[in-house]
Amino acid sequence: MTEPQIVFIGAGNMARALISGMRQQGIAGPNIQVHAPSNLHRGALAEEFGVRSCPAQAEKLPENSVVIYAAKPKQMPAVLKEWRDSLRSASALFVSVAAGISSAQITTLLGEETPVVRAMPNTPAQIGAGATSLFATATVSANQCDTVQQIFAGVGKVFWLHDEALMDTATALAGSGPAYVLLFLEALEDAAVLQGLDRVTARALALQTVLGTAQMAAANSASPSELRHQVTSPGGTTAAGLAVWEEQLRPLAQRALAAAAERGRILSQLLKTTA
Template identity: 45%
Template sequence: MPETQLNVRIAFVGGGNMARSLIGGLVRQGMAPSLIAVAEPNAELREALSRDFGVGVHAEGAAAAAGAAVILLAVKPQVMRTVCESLQPAVQAQAPLLISIAAGIRIDQLEHWCGGSVAVVRSMPNTPALVGAGASGLCANAQVSAVQRGQAETILGAAGLAVWIDEEAQMDVVTALSGSGPAYFFLLVEALEDAAVAQGLPRDAARALATQTALGAGRMLREDGEAPAVLRQRVTSPGGTTQAALDSFAASGLRETVARAVAAATERGRELAAKSEG
């Protein structure tokens, strides 16, 4: 990480699993724990964050946010408005970069709740960030400077991949793809395991093989650099076992099923944003 991006004070409002994964990633990459403050109402979580990472902890958001150049909001969408309004004095006085990782909360809502004229980055990380393999989409408003974009990318990139999205309207698609996506793959592995057991394979062997197959395929996608279609074709011999399985998937309308699922998740993200307006 560039030195200019490390030497700023960062406040995390919310100290749950996702905040913990980002904090852990930043500390492992060399950020001084003294520059990180966390607001978390749960005393047990506060103590664990302090003990494990050496960061400053507070019960209230305003206390953690004092003097911060970056405030990362890691709270549930249902309480985001209340949290933002409580932080409004600090945000207006300090003009920090505001980063939200809440699904369905739009940039204009965050700006309004924090008093207006705020540099905001909306992000959608996913749960593999907990093991340092996350994927986060990021979208910035016009007030975000180049330096602040670098700060946001550094923070979200501490737990995996960070990708910029130009149009905020597409963040609902990001939520449906990478935000919810791990559950789709867990379901596929679950189905593969159950199918192998139904064919007579012991469950422990079925789970181990299905899990490692998913991991290996994912690594090939990242490391080989070829399109998924190319990699699929490489392992599909005409008339072979893979072709038989793929033909069955096609006959069952797998692509159409996935398209409907992603569309449903995208629409739900839009509904969440509509419900949180105010």
């Protein structure tokens, strides 16, 4: 079976991560093309991965192409108006990694018959350890879902959602989650430094602790709650520290995810008013 032409609109970090994953899966460089205003960015991708570097403007596409929108969300209305005819004539599958933009908004710009997949990978995709949430509209075929699965499995684990309303929550969790974890690492490091530990050692200990614990949890069938109880002796040091965390951690996590999800909904509404 002939590989589809994969067309990137945008040449930023996420495009680079996905292209790297595709090339590692054996997708030929000439079957991937990158459209972006910056000749420097798309030229760097062409040099590193052997993909085709193309100007930002729309062009005729091969039949059944896969077009991945990896540019800024606010640019989508203008960009899709330019690409609409090319996408329609090629019966292209459109994949959006733009946060907060619904499939209904996309099909309003491209046409109701356009197959659309929304994708929300997170930044660990850059090292092949990403978590990507996916939602497909009813016009996306099983074969097209398989193609999208292959693309994003190249940069980590893939999670399909059957309710688009949950994309904002998935984005708030996995899309924004790396920043939460990094803030937690900062806080642990700073707290240890205040207790007298040197910063280099504090950072290394915090990083290895979070990394090792995540790997342990991923390799274990027990829930995080069960694992936590296994390492918490009554009256011990861990119990003393957890007592402080329990005062505010759960409410903070709930408020953080709610705030991030609500921001996604607001961004979607803002796009409606500017489109």
